[in-house]
Amino acid sequence: MKVHLILLMLLIATEKIHSSRYRRSADPLAYKNYLTKANAILERVPLIDGHNDLPWTLRNYAKNQVGILNITDLTNVEPWASSPSSHTDVIRLRQGKVGAQFWAAYVGCTTQYKDAVTRTWEQIDVVHRLVNANPDTFEFVTSAQGIEDAFRRGKIGSLIGVEGGHSIDSSLSVLRMMYDMGVRYMTLTHACPTPWADNSQLDNAGGVPVSNGLSAFGKIVVKEMNRLGMLLDLSHISRKTMKDALETSVAPVIFSHSSAYAVCNNTRNVPDDVLRLVAQKKGVVMVNFYSDFVTCGISKATIEDVANHMDHIRNVAGSDYIGIGADYNDVSKYPDLFSLLLSRGWTENELEKVAGLNLLRVFREAEAVRNQMAANGVKPFDDWIPQTDMPAESQPCNTGDYGNKTNPIVGNAAVRIQLSSFSFITLILYYVIPWFSLSPK
Numbered sequence: 001m002k003v004h005l006i007l008l009m010l011l012i013a014t015e016k017i018h019s020s021r022y023r024r025s026a027d028p029l030a031y032k033n034y035l036t037k038a039n040a041i042l043e044r045v046p047l048i049d050g051h052n053d054l055p056w057t058l059r060n061y062a063k064n065q066v067g068i069l070n071i072t073d074l075t076n077v078e079p080w081a082s083s084p085s086s087h088t089d090v091i092r093l094r095q096g097k098v099g100a101q102f103w104a105a106y107v108g109c110t111t112q113y114k115d116a117v118t119r120t121w122e123q124i125d126v127v128h129r130l131v132n133a134n135p136d137t138f139e140f141v142t143s144a145q146g147i148e149d150a151f152r153r154g155k156i157g158s159l160i161g162v163e164g165g166h167s168i169d170s171s172l173s174v175l176r177m178m179y180d181m182g183v184r185y186m187t188l189t190h191a192c193p194t195p196w197a198d199n200s201q202l203d204n205a206g207g208v209p210v211s212n213g214l215s216a217f218g219k220i221v222v223k224e225m226n227r228l229g230m231l232l233d234l235s236h237i238s239r240k241t242m243k244d245a246l247e248t249s250v251a252p253v254i255f256s257h258s259s260a261y262a263v264c265n266n267t268r269n270v271p272d273d274v275l276r277l278v279a280q281k282k283g284v285v286m287v288n289f290y291s292d293f294v295t296c297g298i299s300k301a302t303i304e305d306v307a308n309h310m311d312h313i314r315n316v317a318g319s320d321y322i323g324i325g326a327d328y329n330d331v332s333k334y335p336d337l338f339s340l341l342l343s344r345g346w347t348e349n350e351l352e353k354v355a356g357l358n359l360l361r362v363f364r365e366a367e368a369v370r371n372q373m374a375a376n377g378v379k380p381f382d383d384w385i386p387q388t389d390m391p392a393e394s395q396p397c398n399t400g401d402y403g404n405k406t407n408p409i410v411g412n413a414a415v416r417i418q419l420s421s422f423s424f425i426t427l428i429l430y431y432v433i434p435w436f437s438l439s440p441k
């Protein structure tokens, strides 16, 4: 009896969490039918989510000590349990039928010109260790094929995206090394401009552009990302930076976690003219679930609100250019969202593309661009950012060692050259000439 009562209460509580206008009003049989179809879609193709901040909570709540943390069920583990911004654990990833996840290697803008690179390495490291500590759930992958292979093995393909260009400290060397450690996208900025790209906040009233989009060096960063096969993520950047990046990039681009500006006019979202450009370039906008970007913070975002953004992007750009980048971090709701979209007339074929096939297409195309550039003999870009592009605030933490100092080795080398020419003349004068004059005619 007691058990039954508890079960009933649990049921009511769960229903409360899951309830939405759609579920209350819809015909339960029709809903069940849609849910069955939605689950089947997510079993056929991997659902690839573009953005998840679990690594950031690992840093803040556990000092990145993933070795001793059991992430199976964090619903009762504080501070995750009461955190408004973390709803990811293994049980919920499996409930949501997540096939692959881009984990965000994010460190805040306060690290810019200070310890951004070190802190970013720590976040890249924690993703690797999270995957290694949970081998039954995760598999580290770095390619489109890798996502598909892991999915077939029942593993959640785990990728890394670096969220914010400040993380490379304006150095293409750092960018390349991060690629080598598995980073497969970089968001060009976070909530601050870098010395080479403007961020979305500069589009707010009173914002003043710094680079007016991408600087000349910013365009080289884009080309180097194309050469490496690292996806460009245009979430968080200003409208002009979006357009510059779309124009400069040879490979298609992604928005890893952004919704439609026409539906909610937050500058983190994508305006219609840019949606059309993304479609022209065959990229993908991975729709965000975060209330500030979905309902402009007016109400808590529901799956209906998210579906409204998706309907809009489908009308403006087409369903070939839509993906999922929840950011919301409640990874368990994807089957519900896909059921709702089926009820709104989206086809199963469209939803397979939205779940993951669109992202796989973009990823494969970026890999093809990388291979083509290699075949064309394009060498690594070895430009350094012009010192004049660096703002004054970058100076206190810089040594000023930019490779333009007189190097003592050069001095020594000059001495060596003098010595060797001296020996050469000596050789001629003392050995070669006498040998000629002495030799019999």
Ligand SMILES: *[C@@H]1O[C@H](CO)[C@@H](O)[C@H](O)[C@H]1NC(C)=O
Pocket (backbone or CB within 6 Å): 070, 071, 072, 073
């Ligand atoms: C982790 O927690 C789950 C339940 O939340 C439990 O079933 C599992 O045994 C735990 N794993 C380890 C290694 O302790």
Ligand SMILES: *[C@@H]1O[C@H](CO)[C@@H](O)[C@H](O)[C@H]1NC(C)=O
Pocket (backbone or CB within 6 Å): 265
């Ligand atoms: C955004 O939309 C709200 C409500 O429609 C409006 O009050 C506000 O002025 C808009 N902001 C901008 C920047 O267009």
Ligand SMILES: *[C@@H]1O[C@H](CO)[C@@H](O)[C@H](O)[C@H]1NC(C)=O
Pocket (backbone or CB within 6 Å): 387, 400, 402, 404, 405, 406
């Ligand atoms: C090297 O560049 C820095 C930054 O522009 C400058 O301050 C410094 O004087 C330069 N050093 C030399 C030896 O030219």
Ligand SMILES: [Zn+2]
Pocket (backbone or CB within 6 Å): 163, 236, 257
């Ligand atoms: Zn973000």
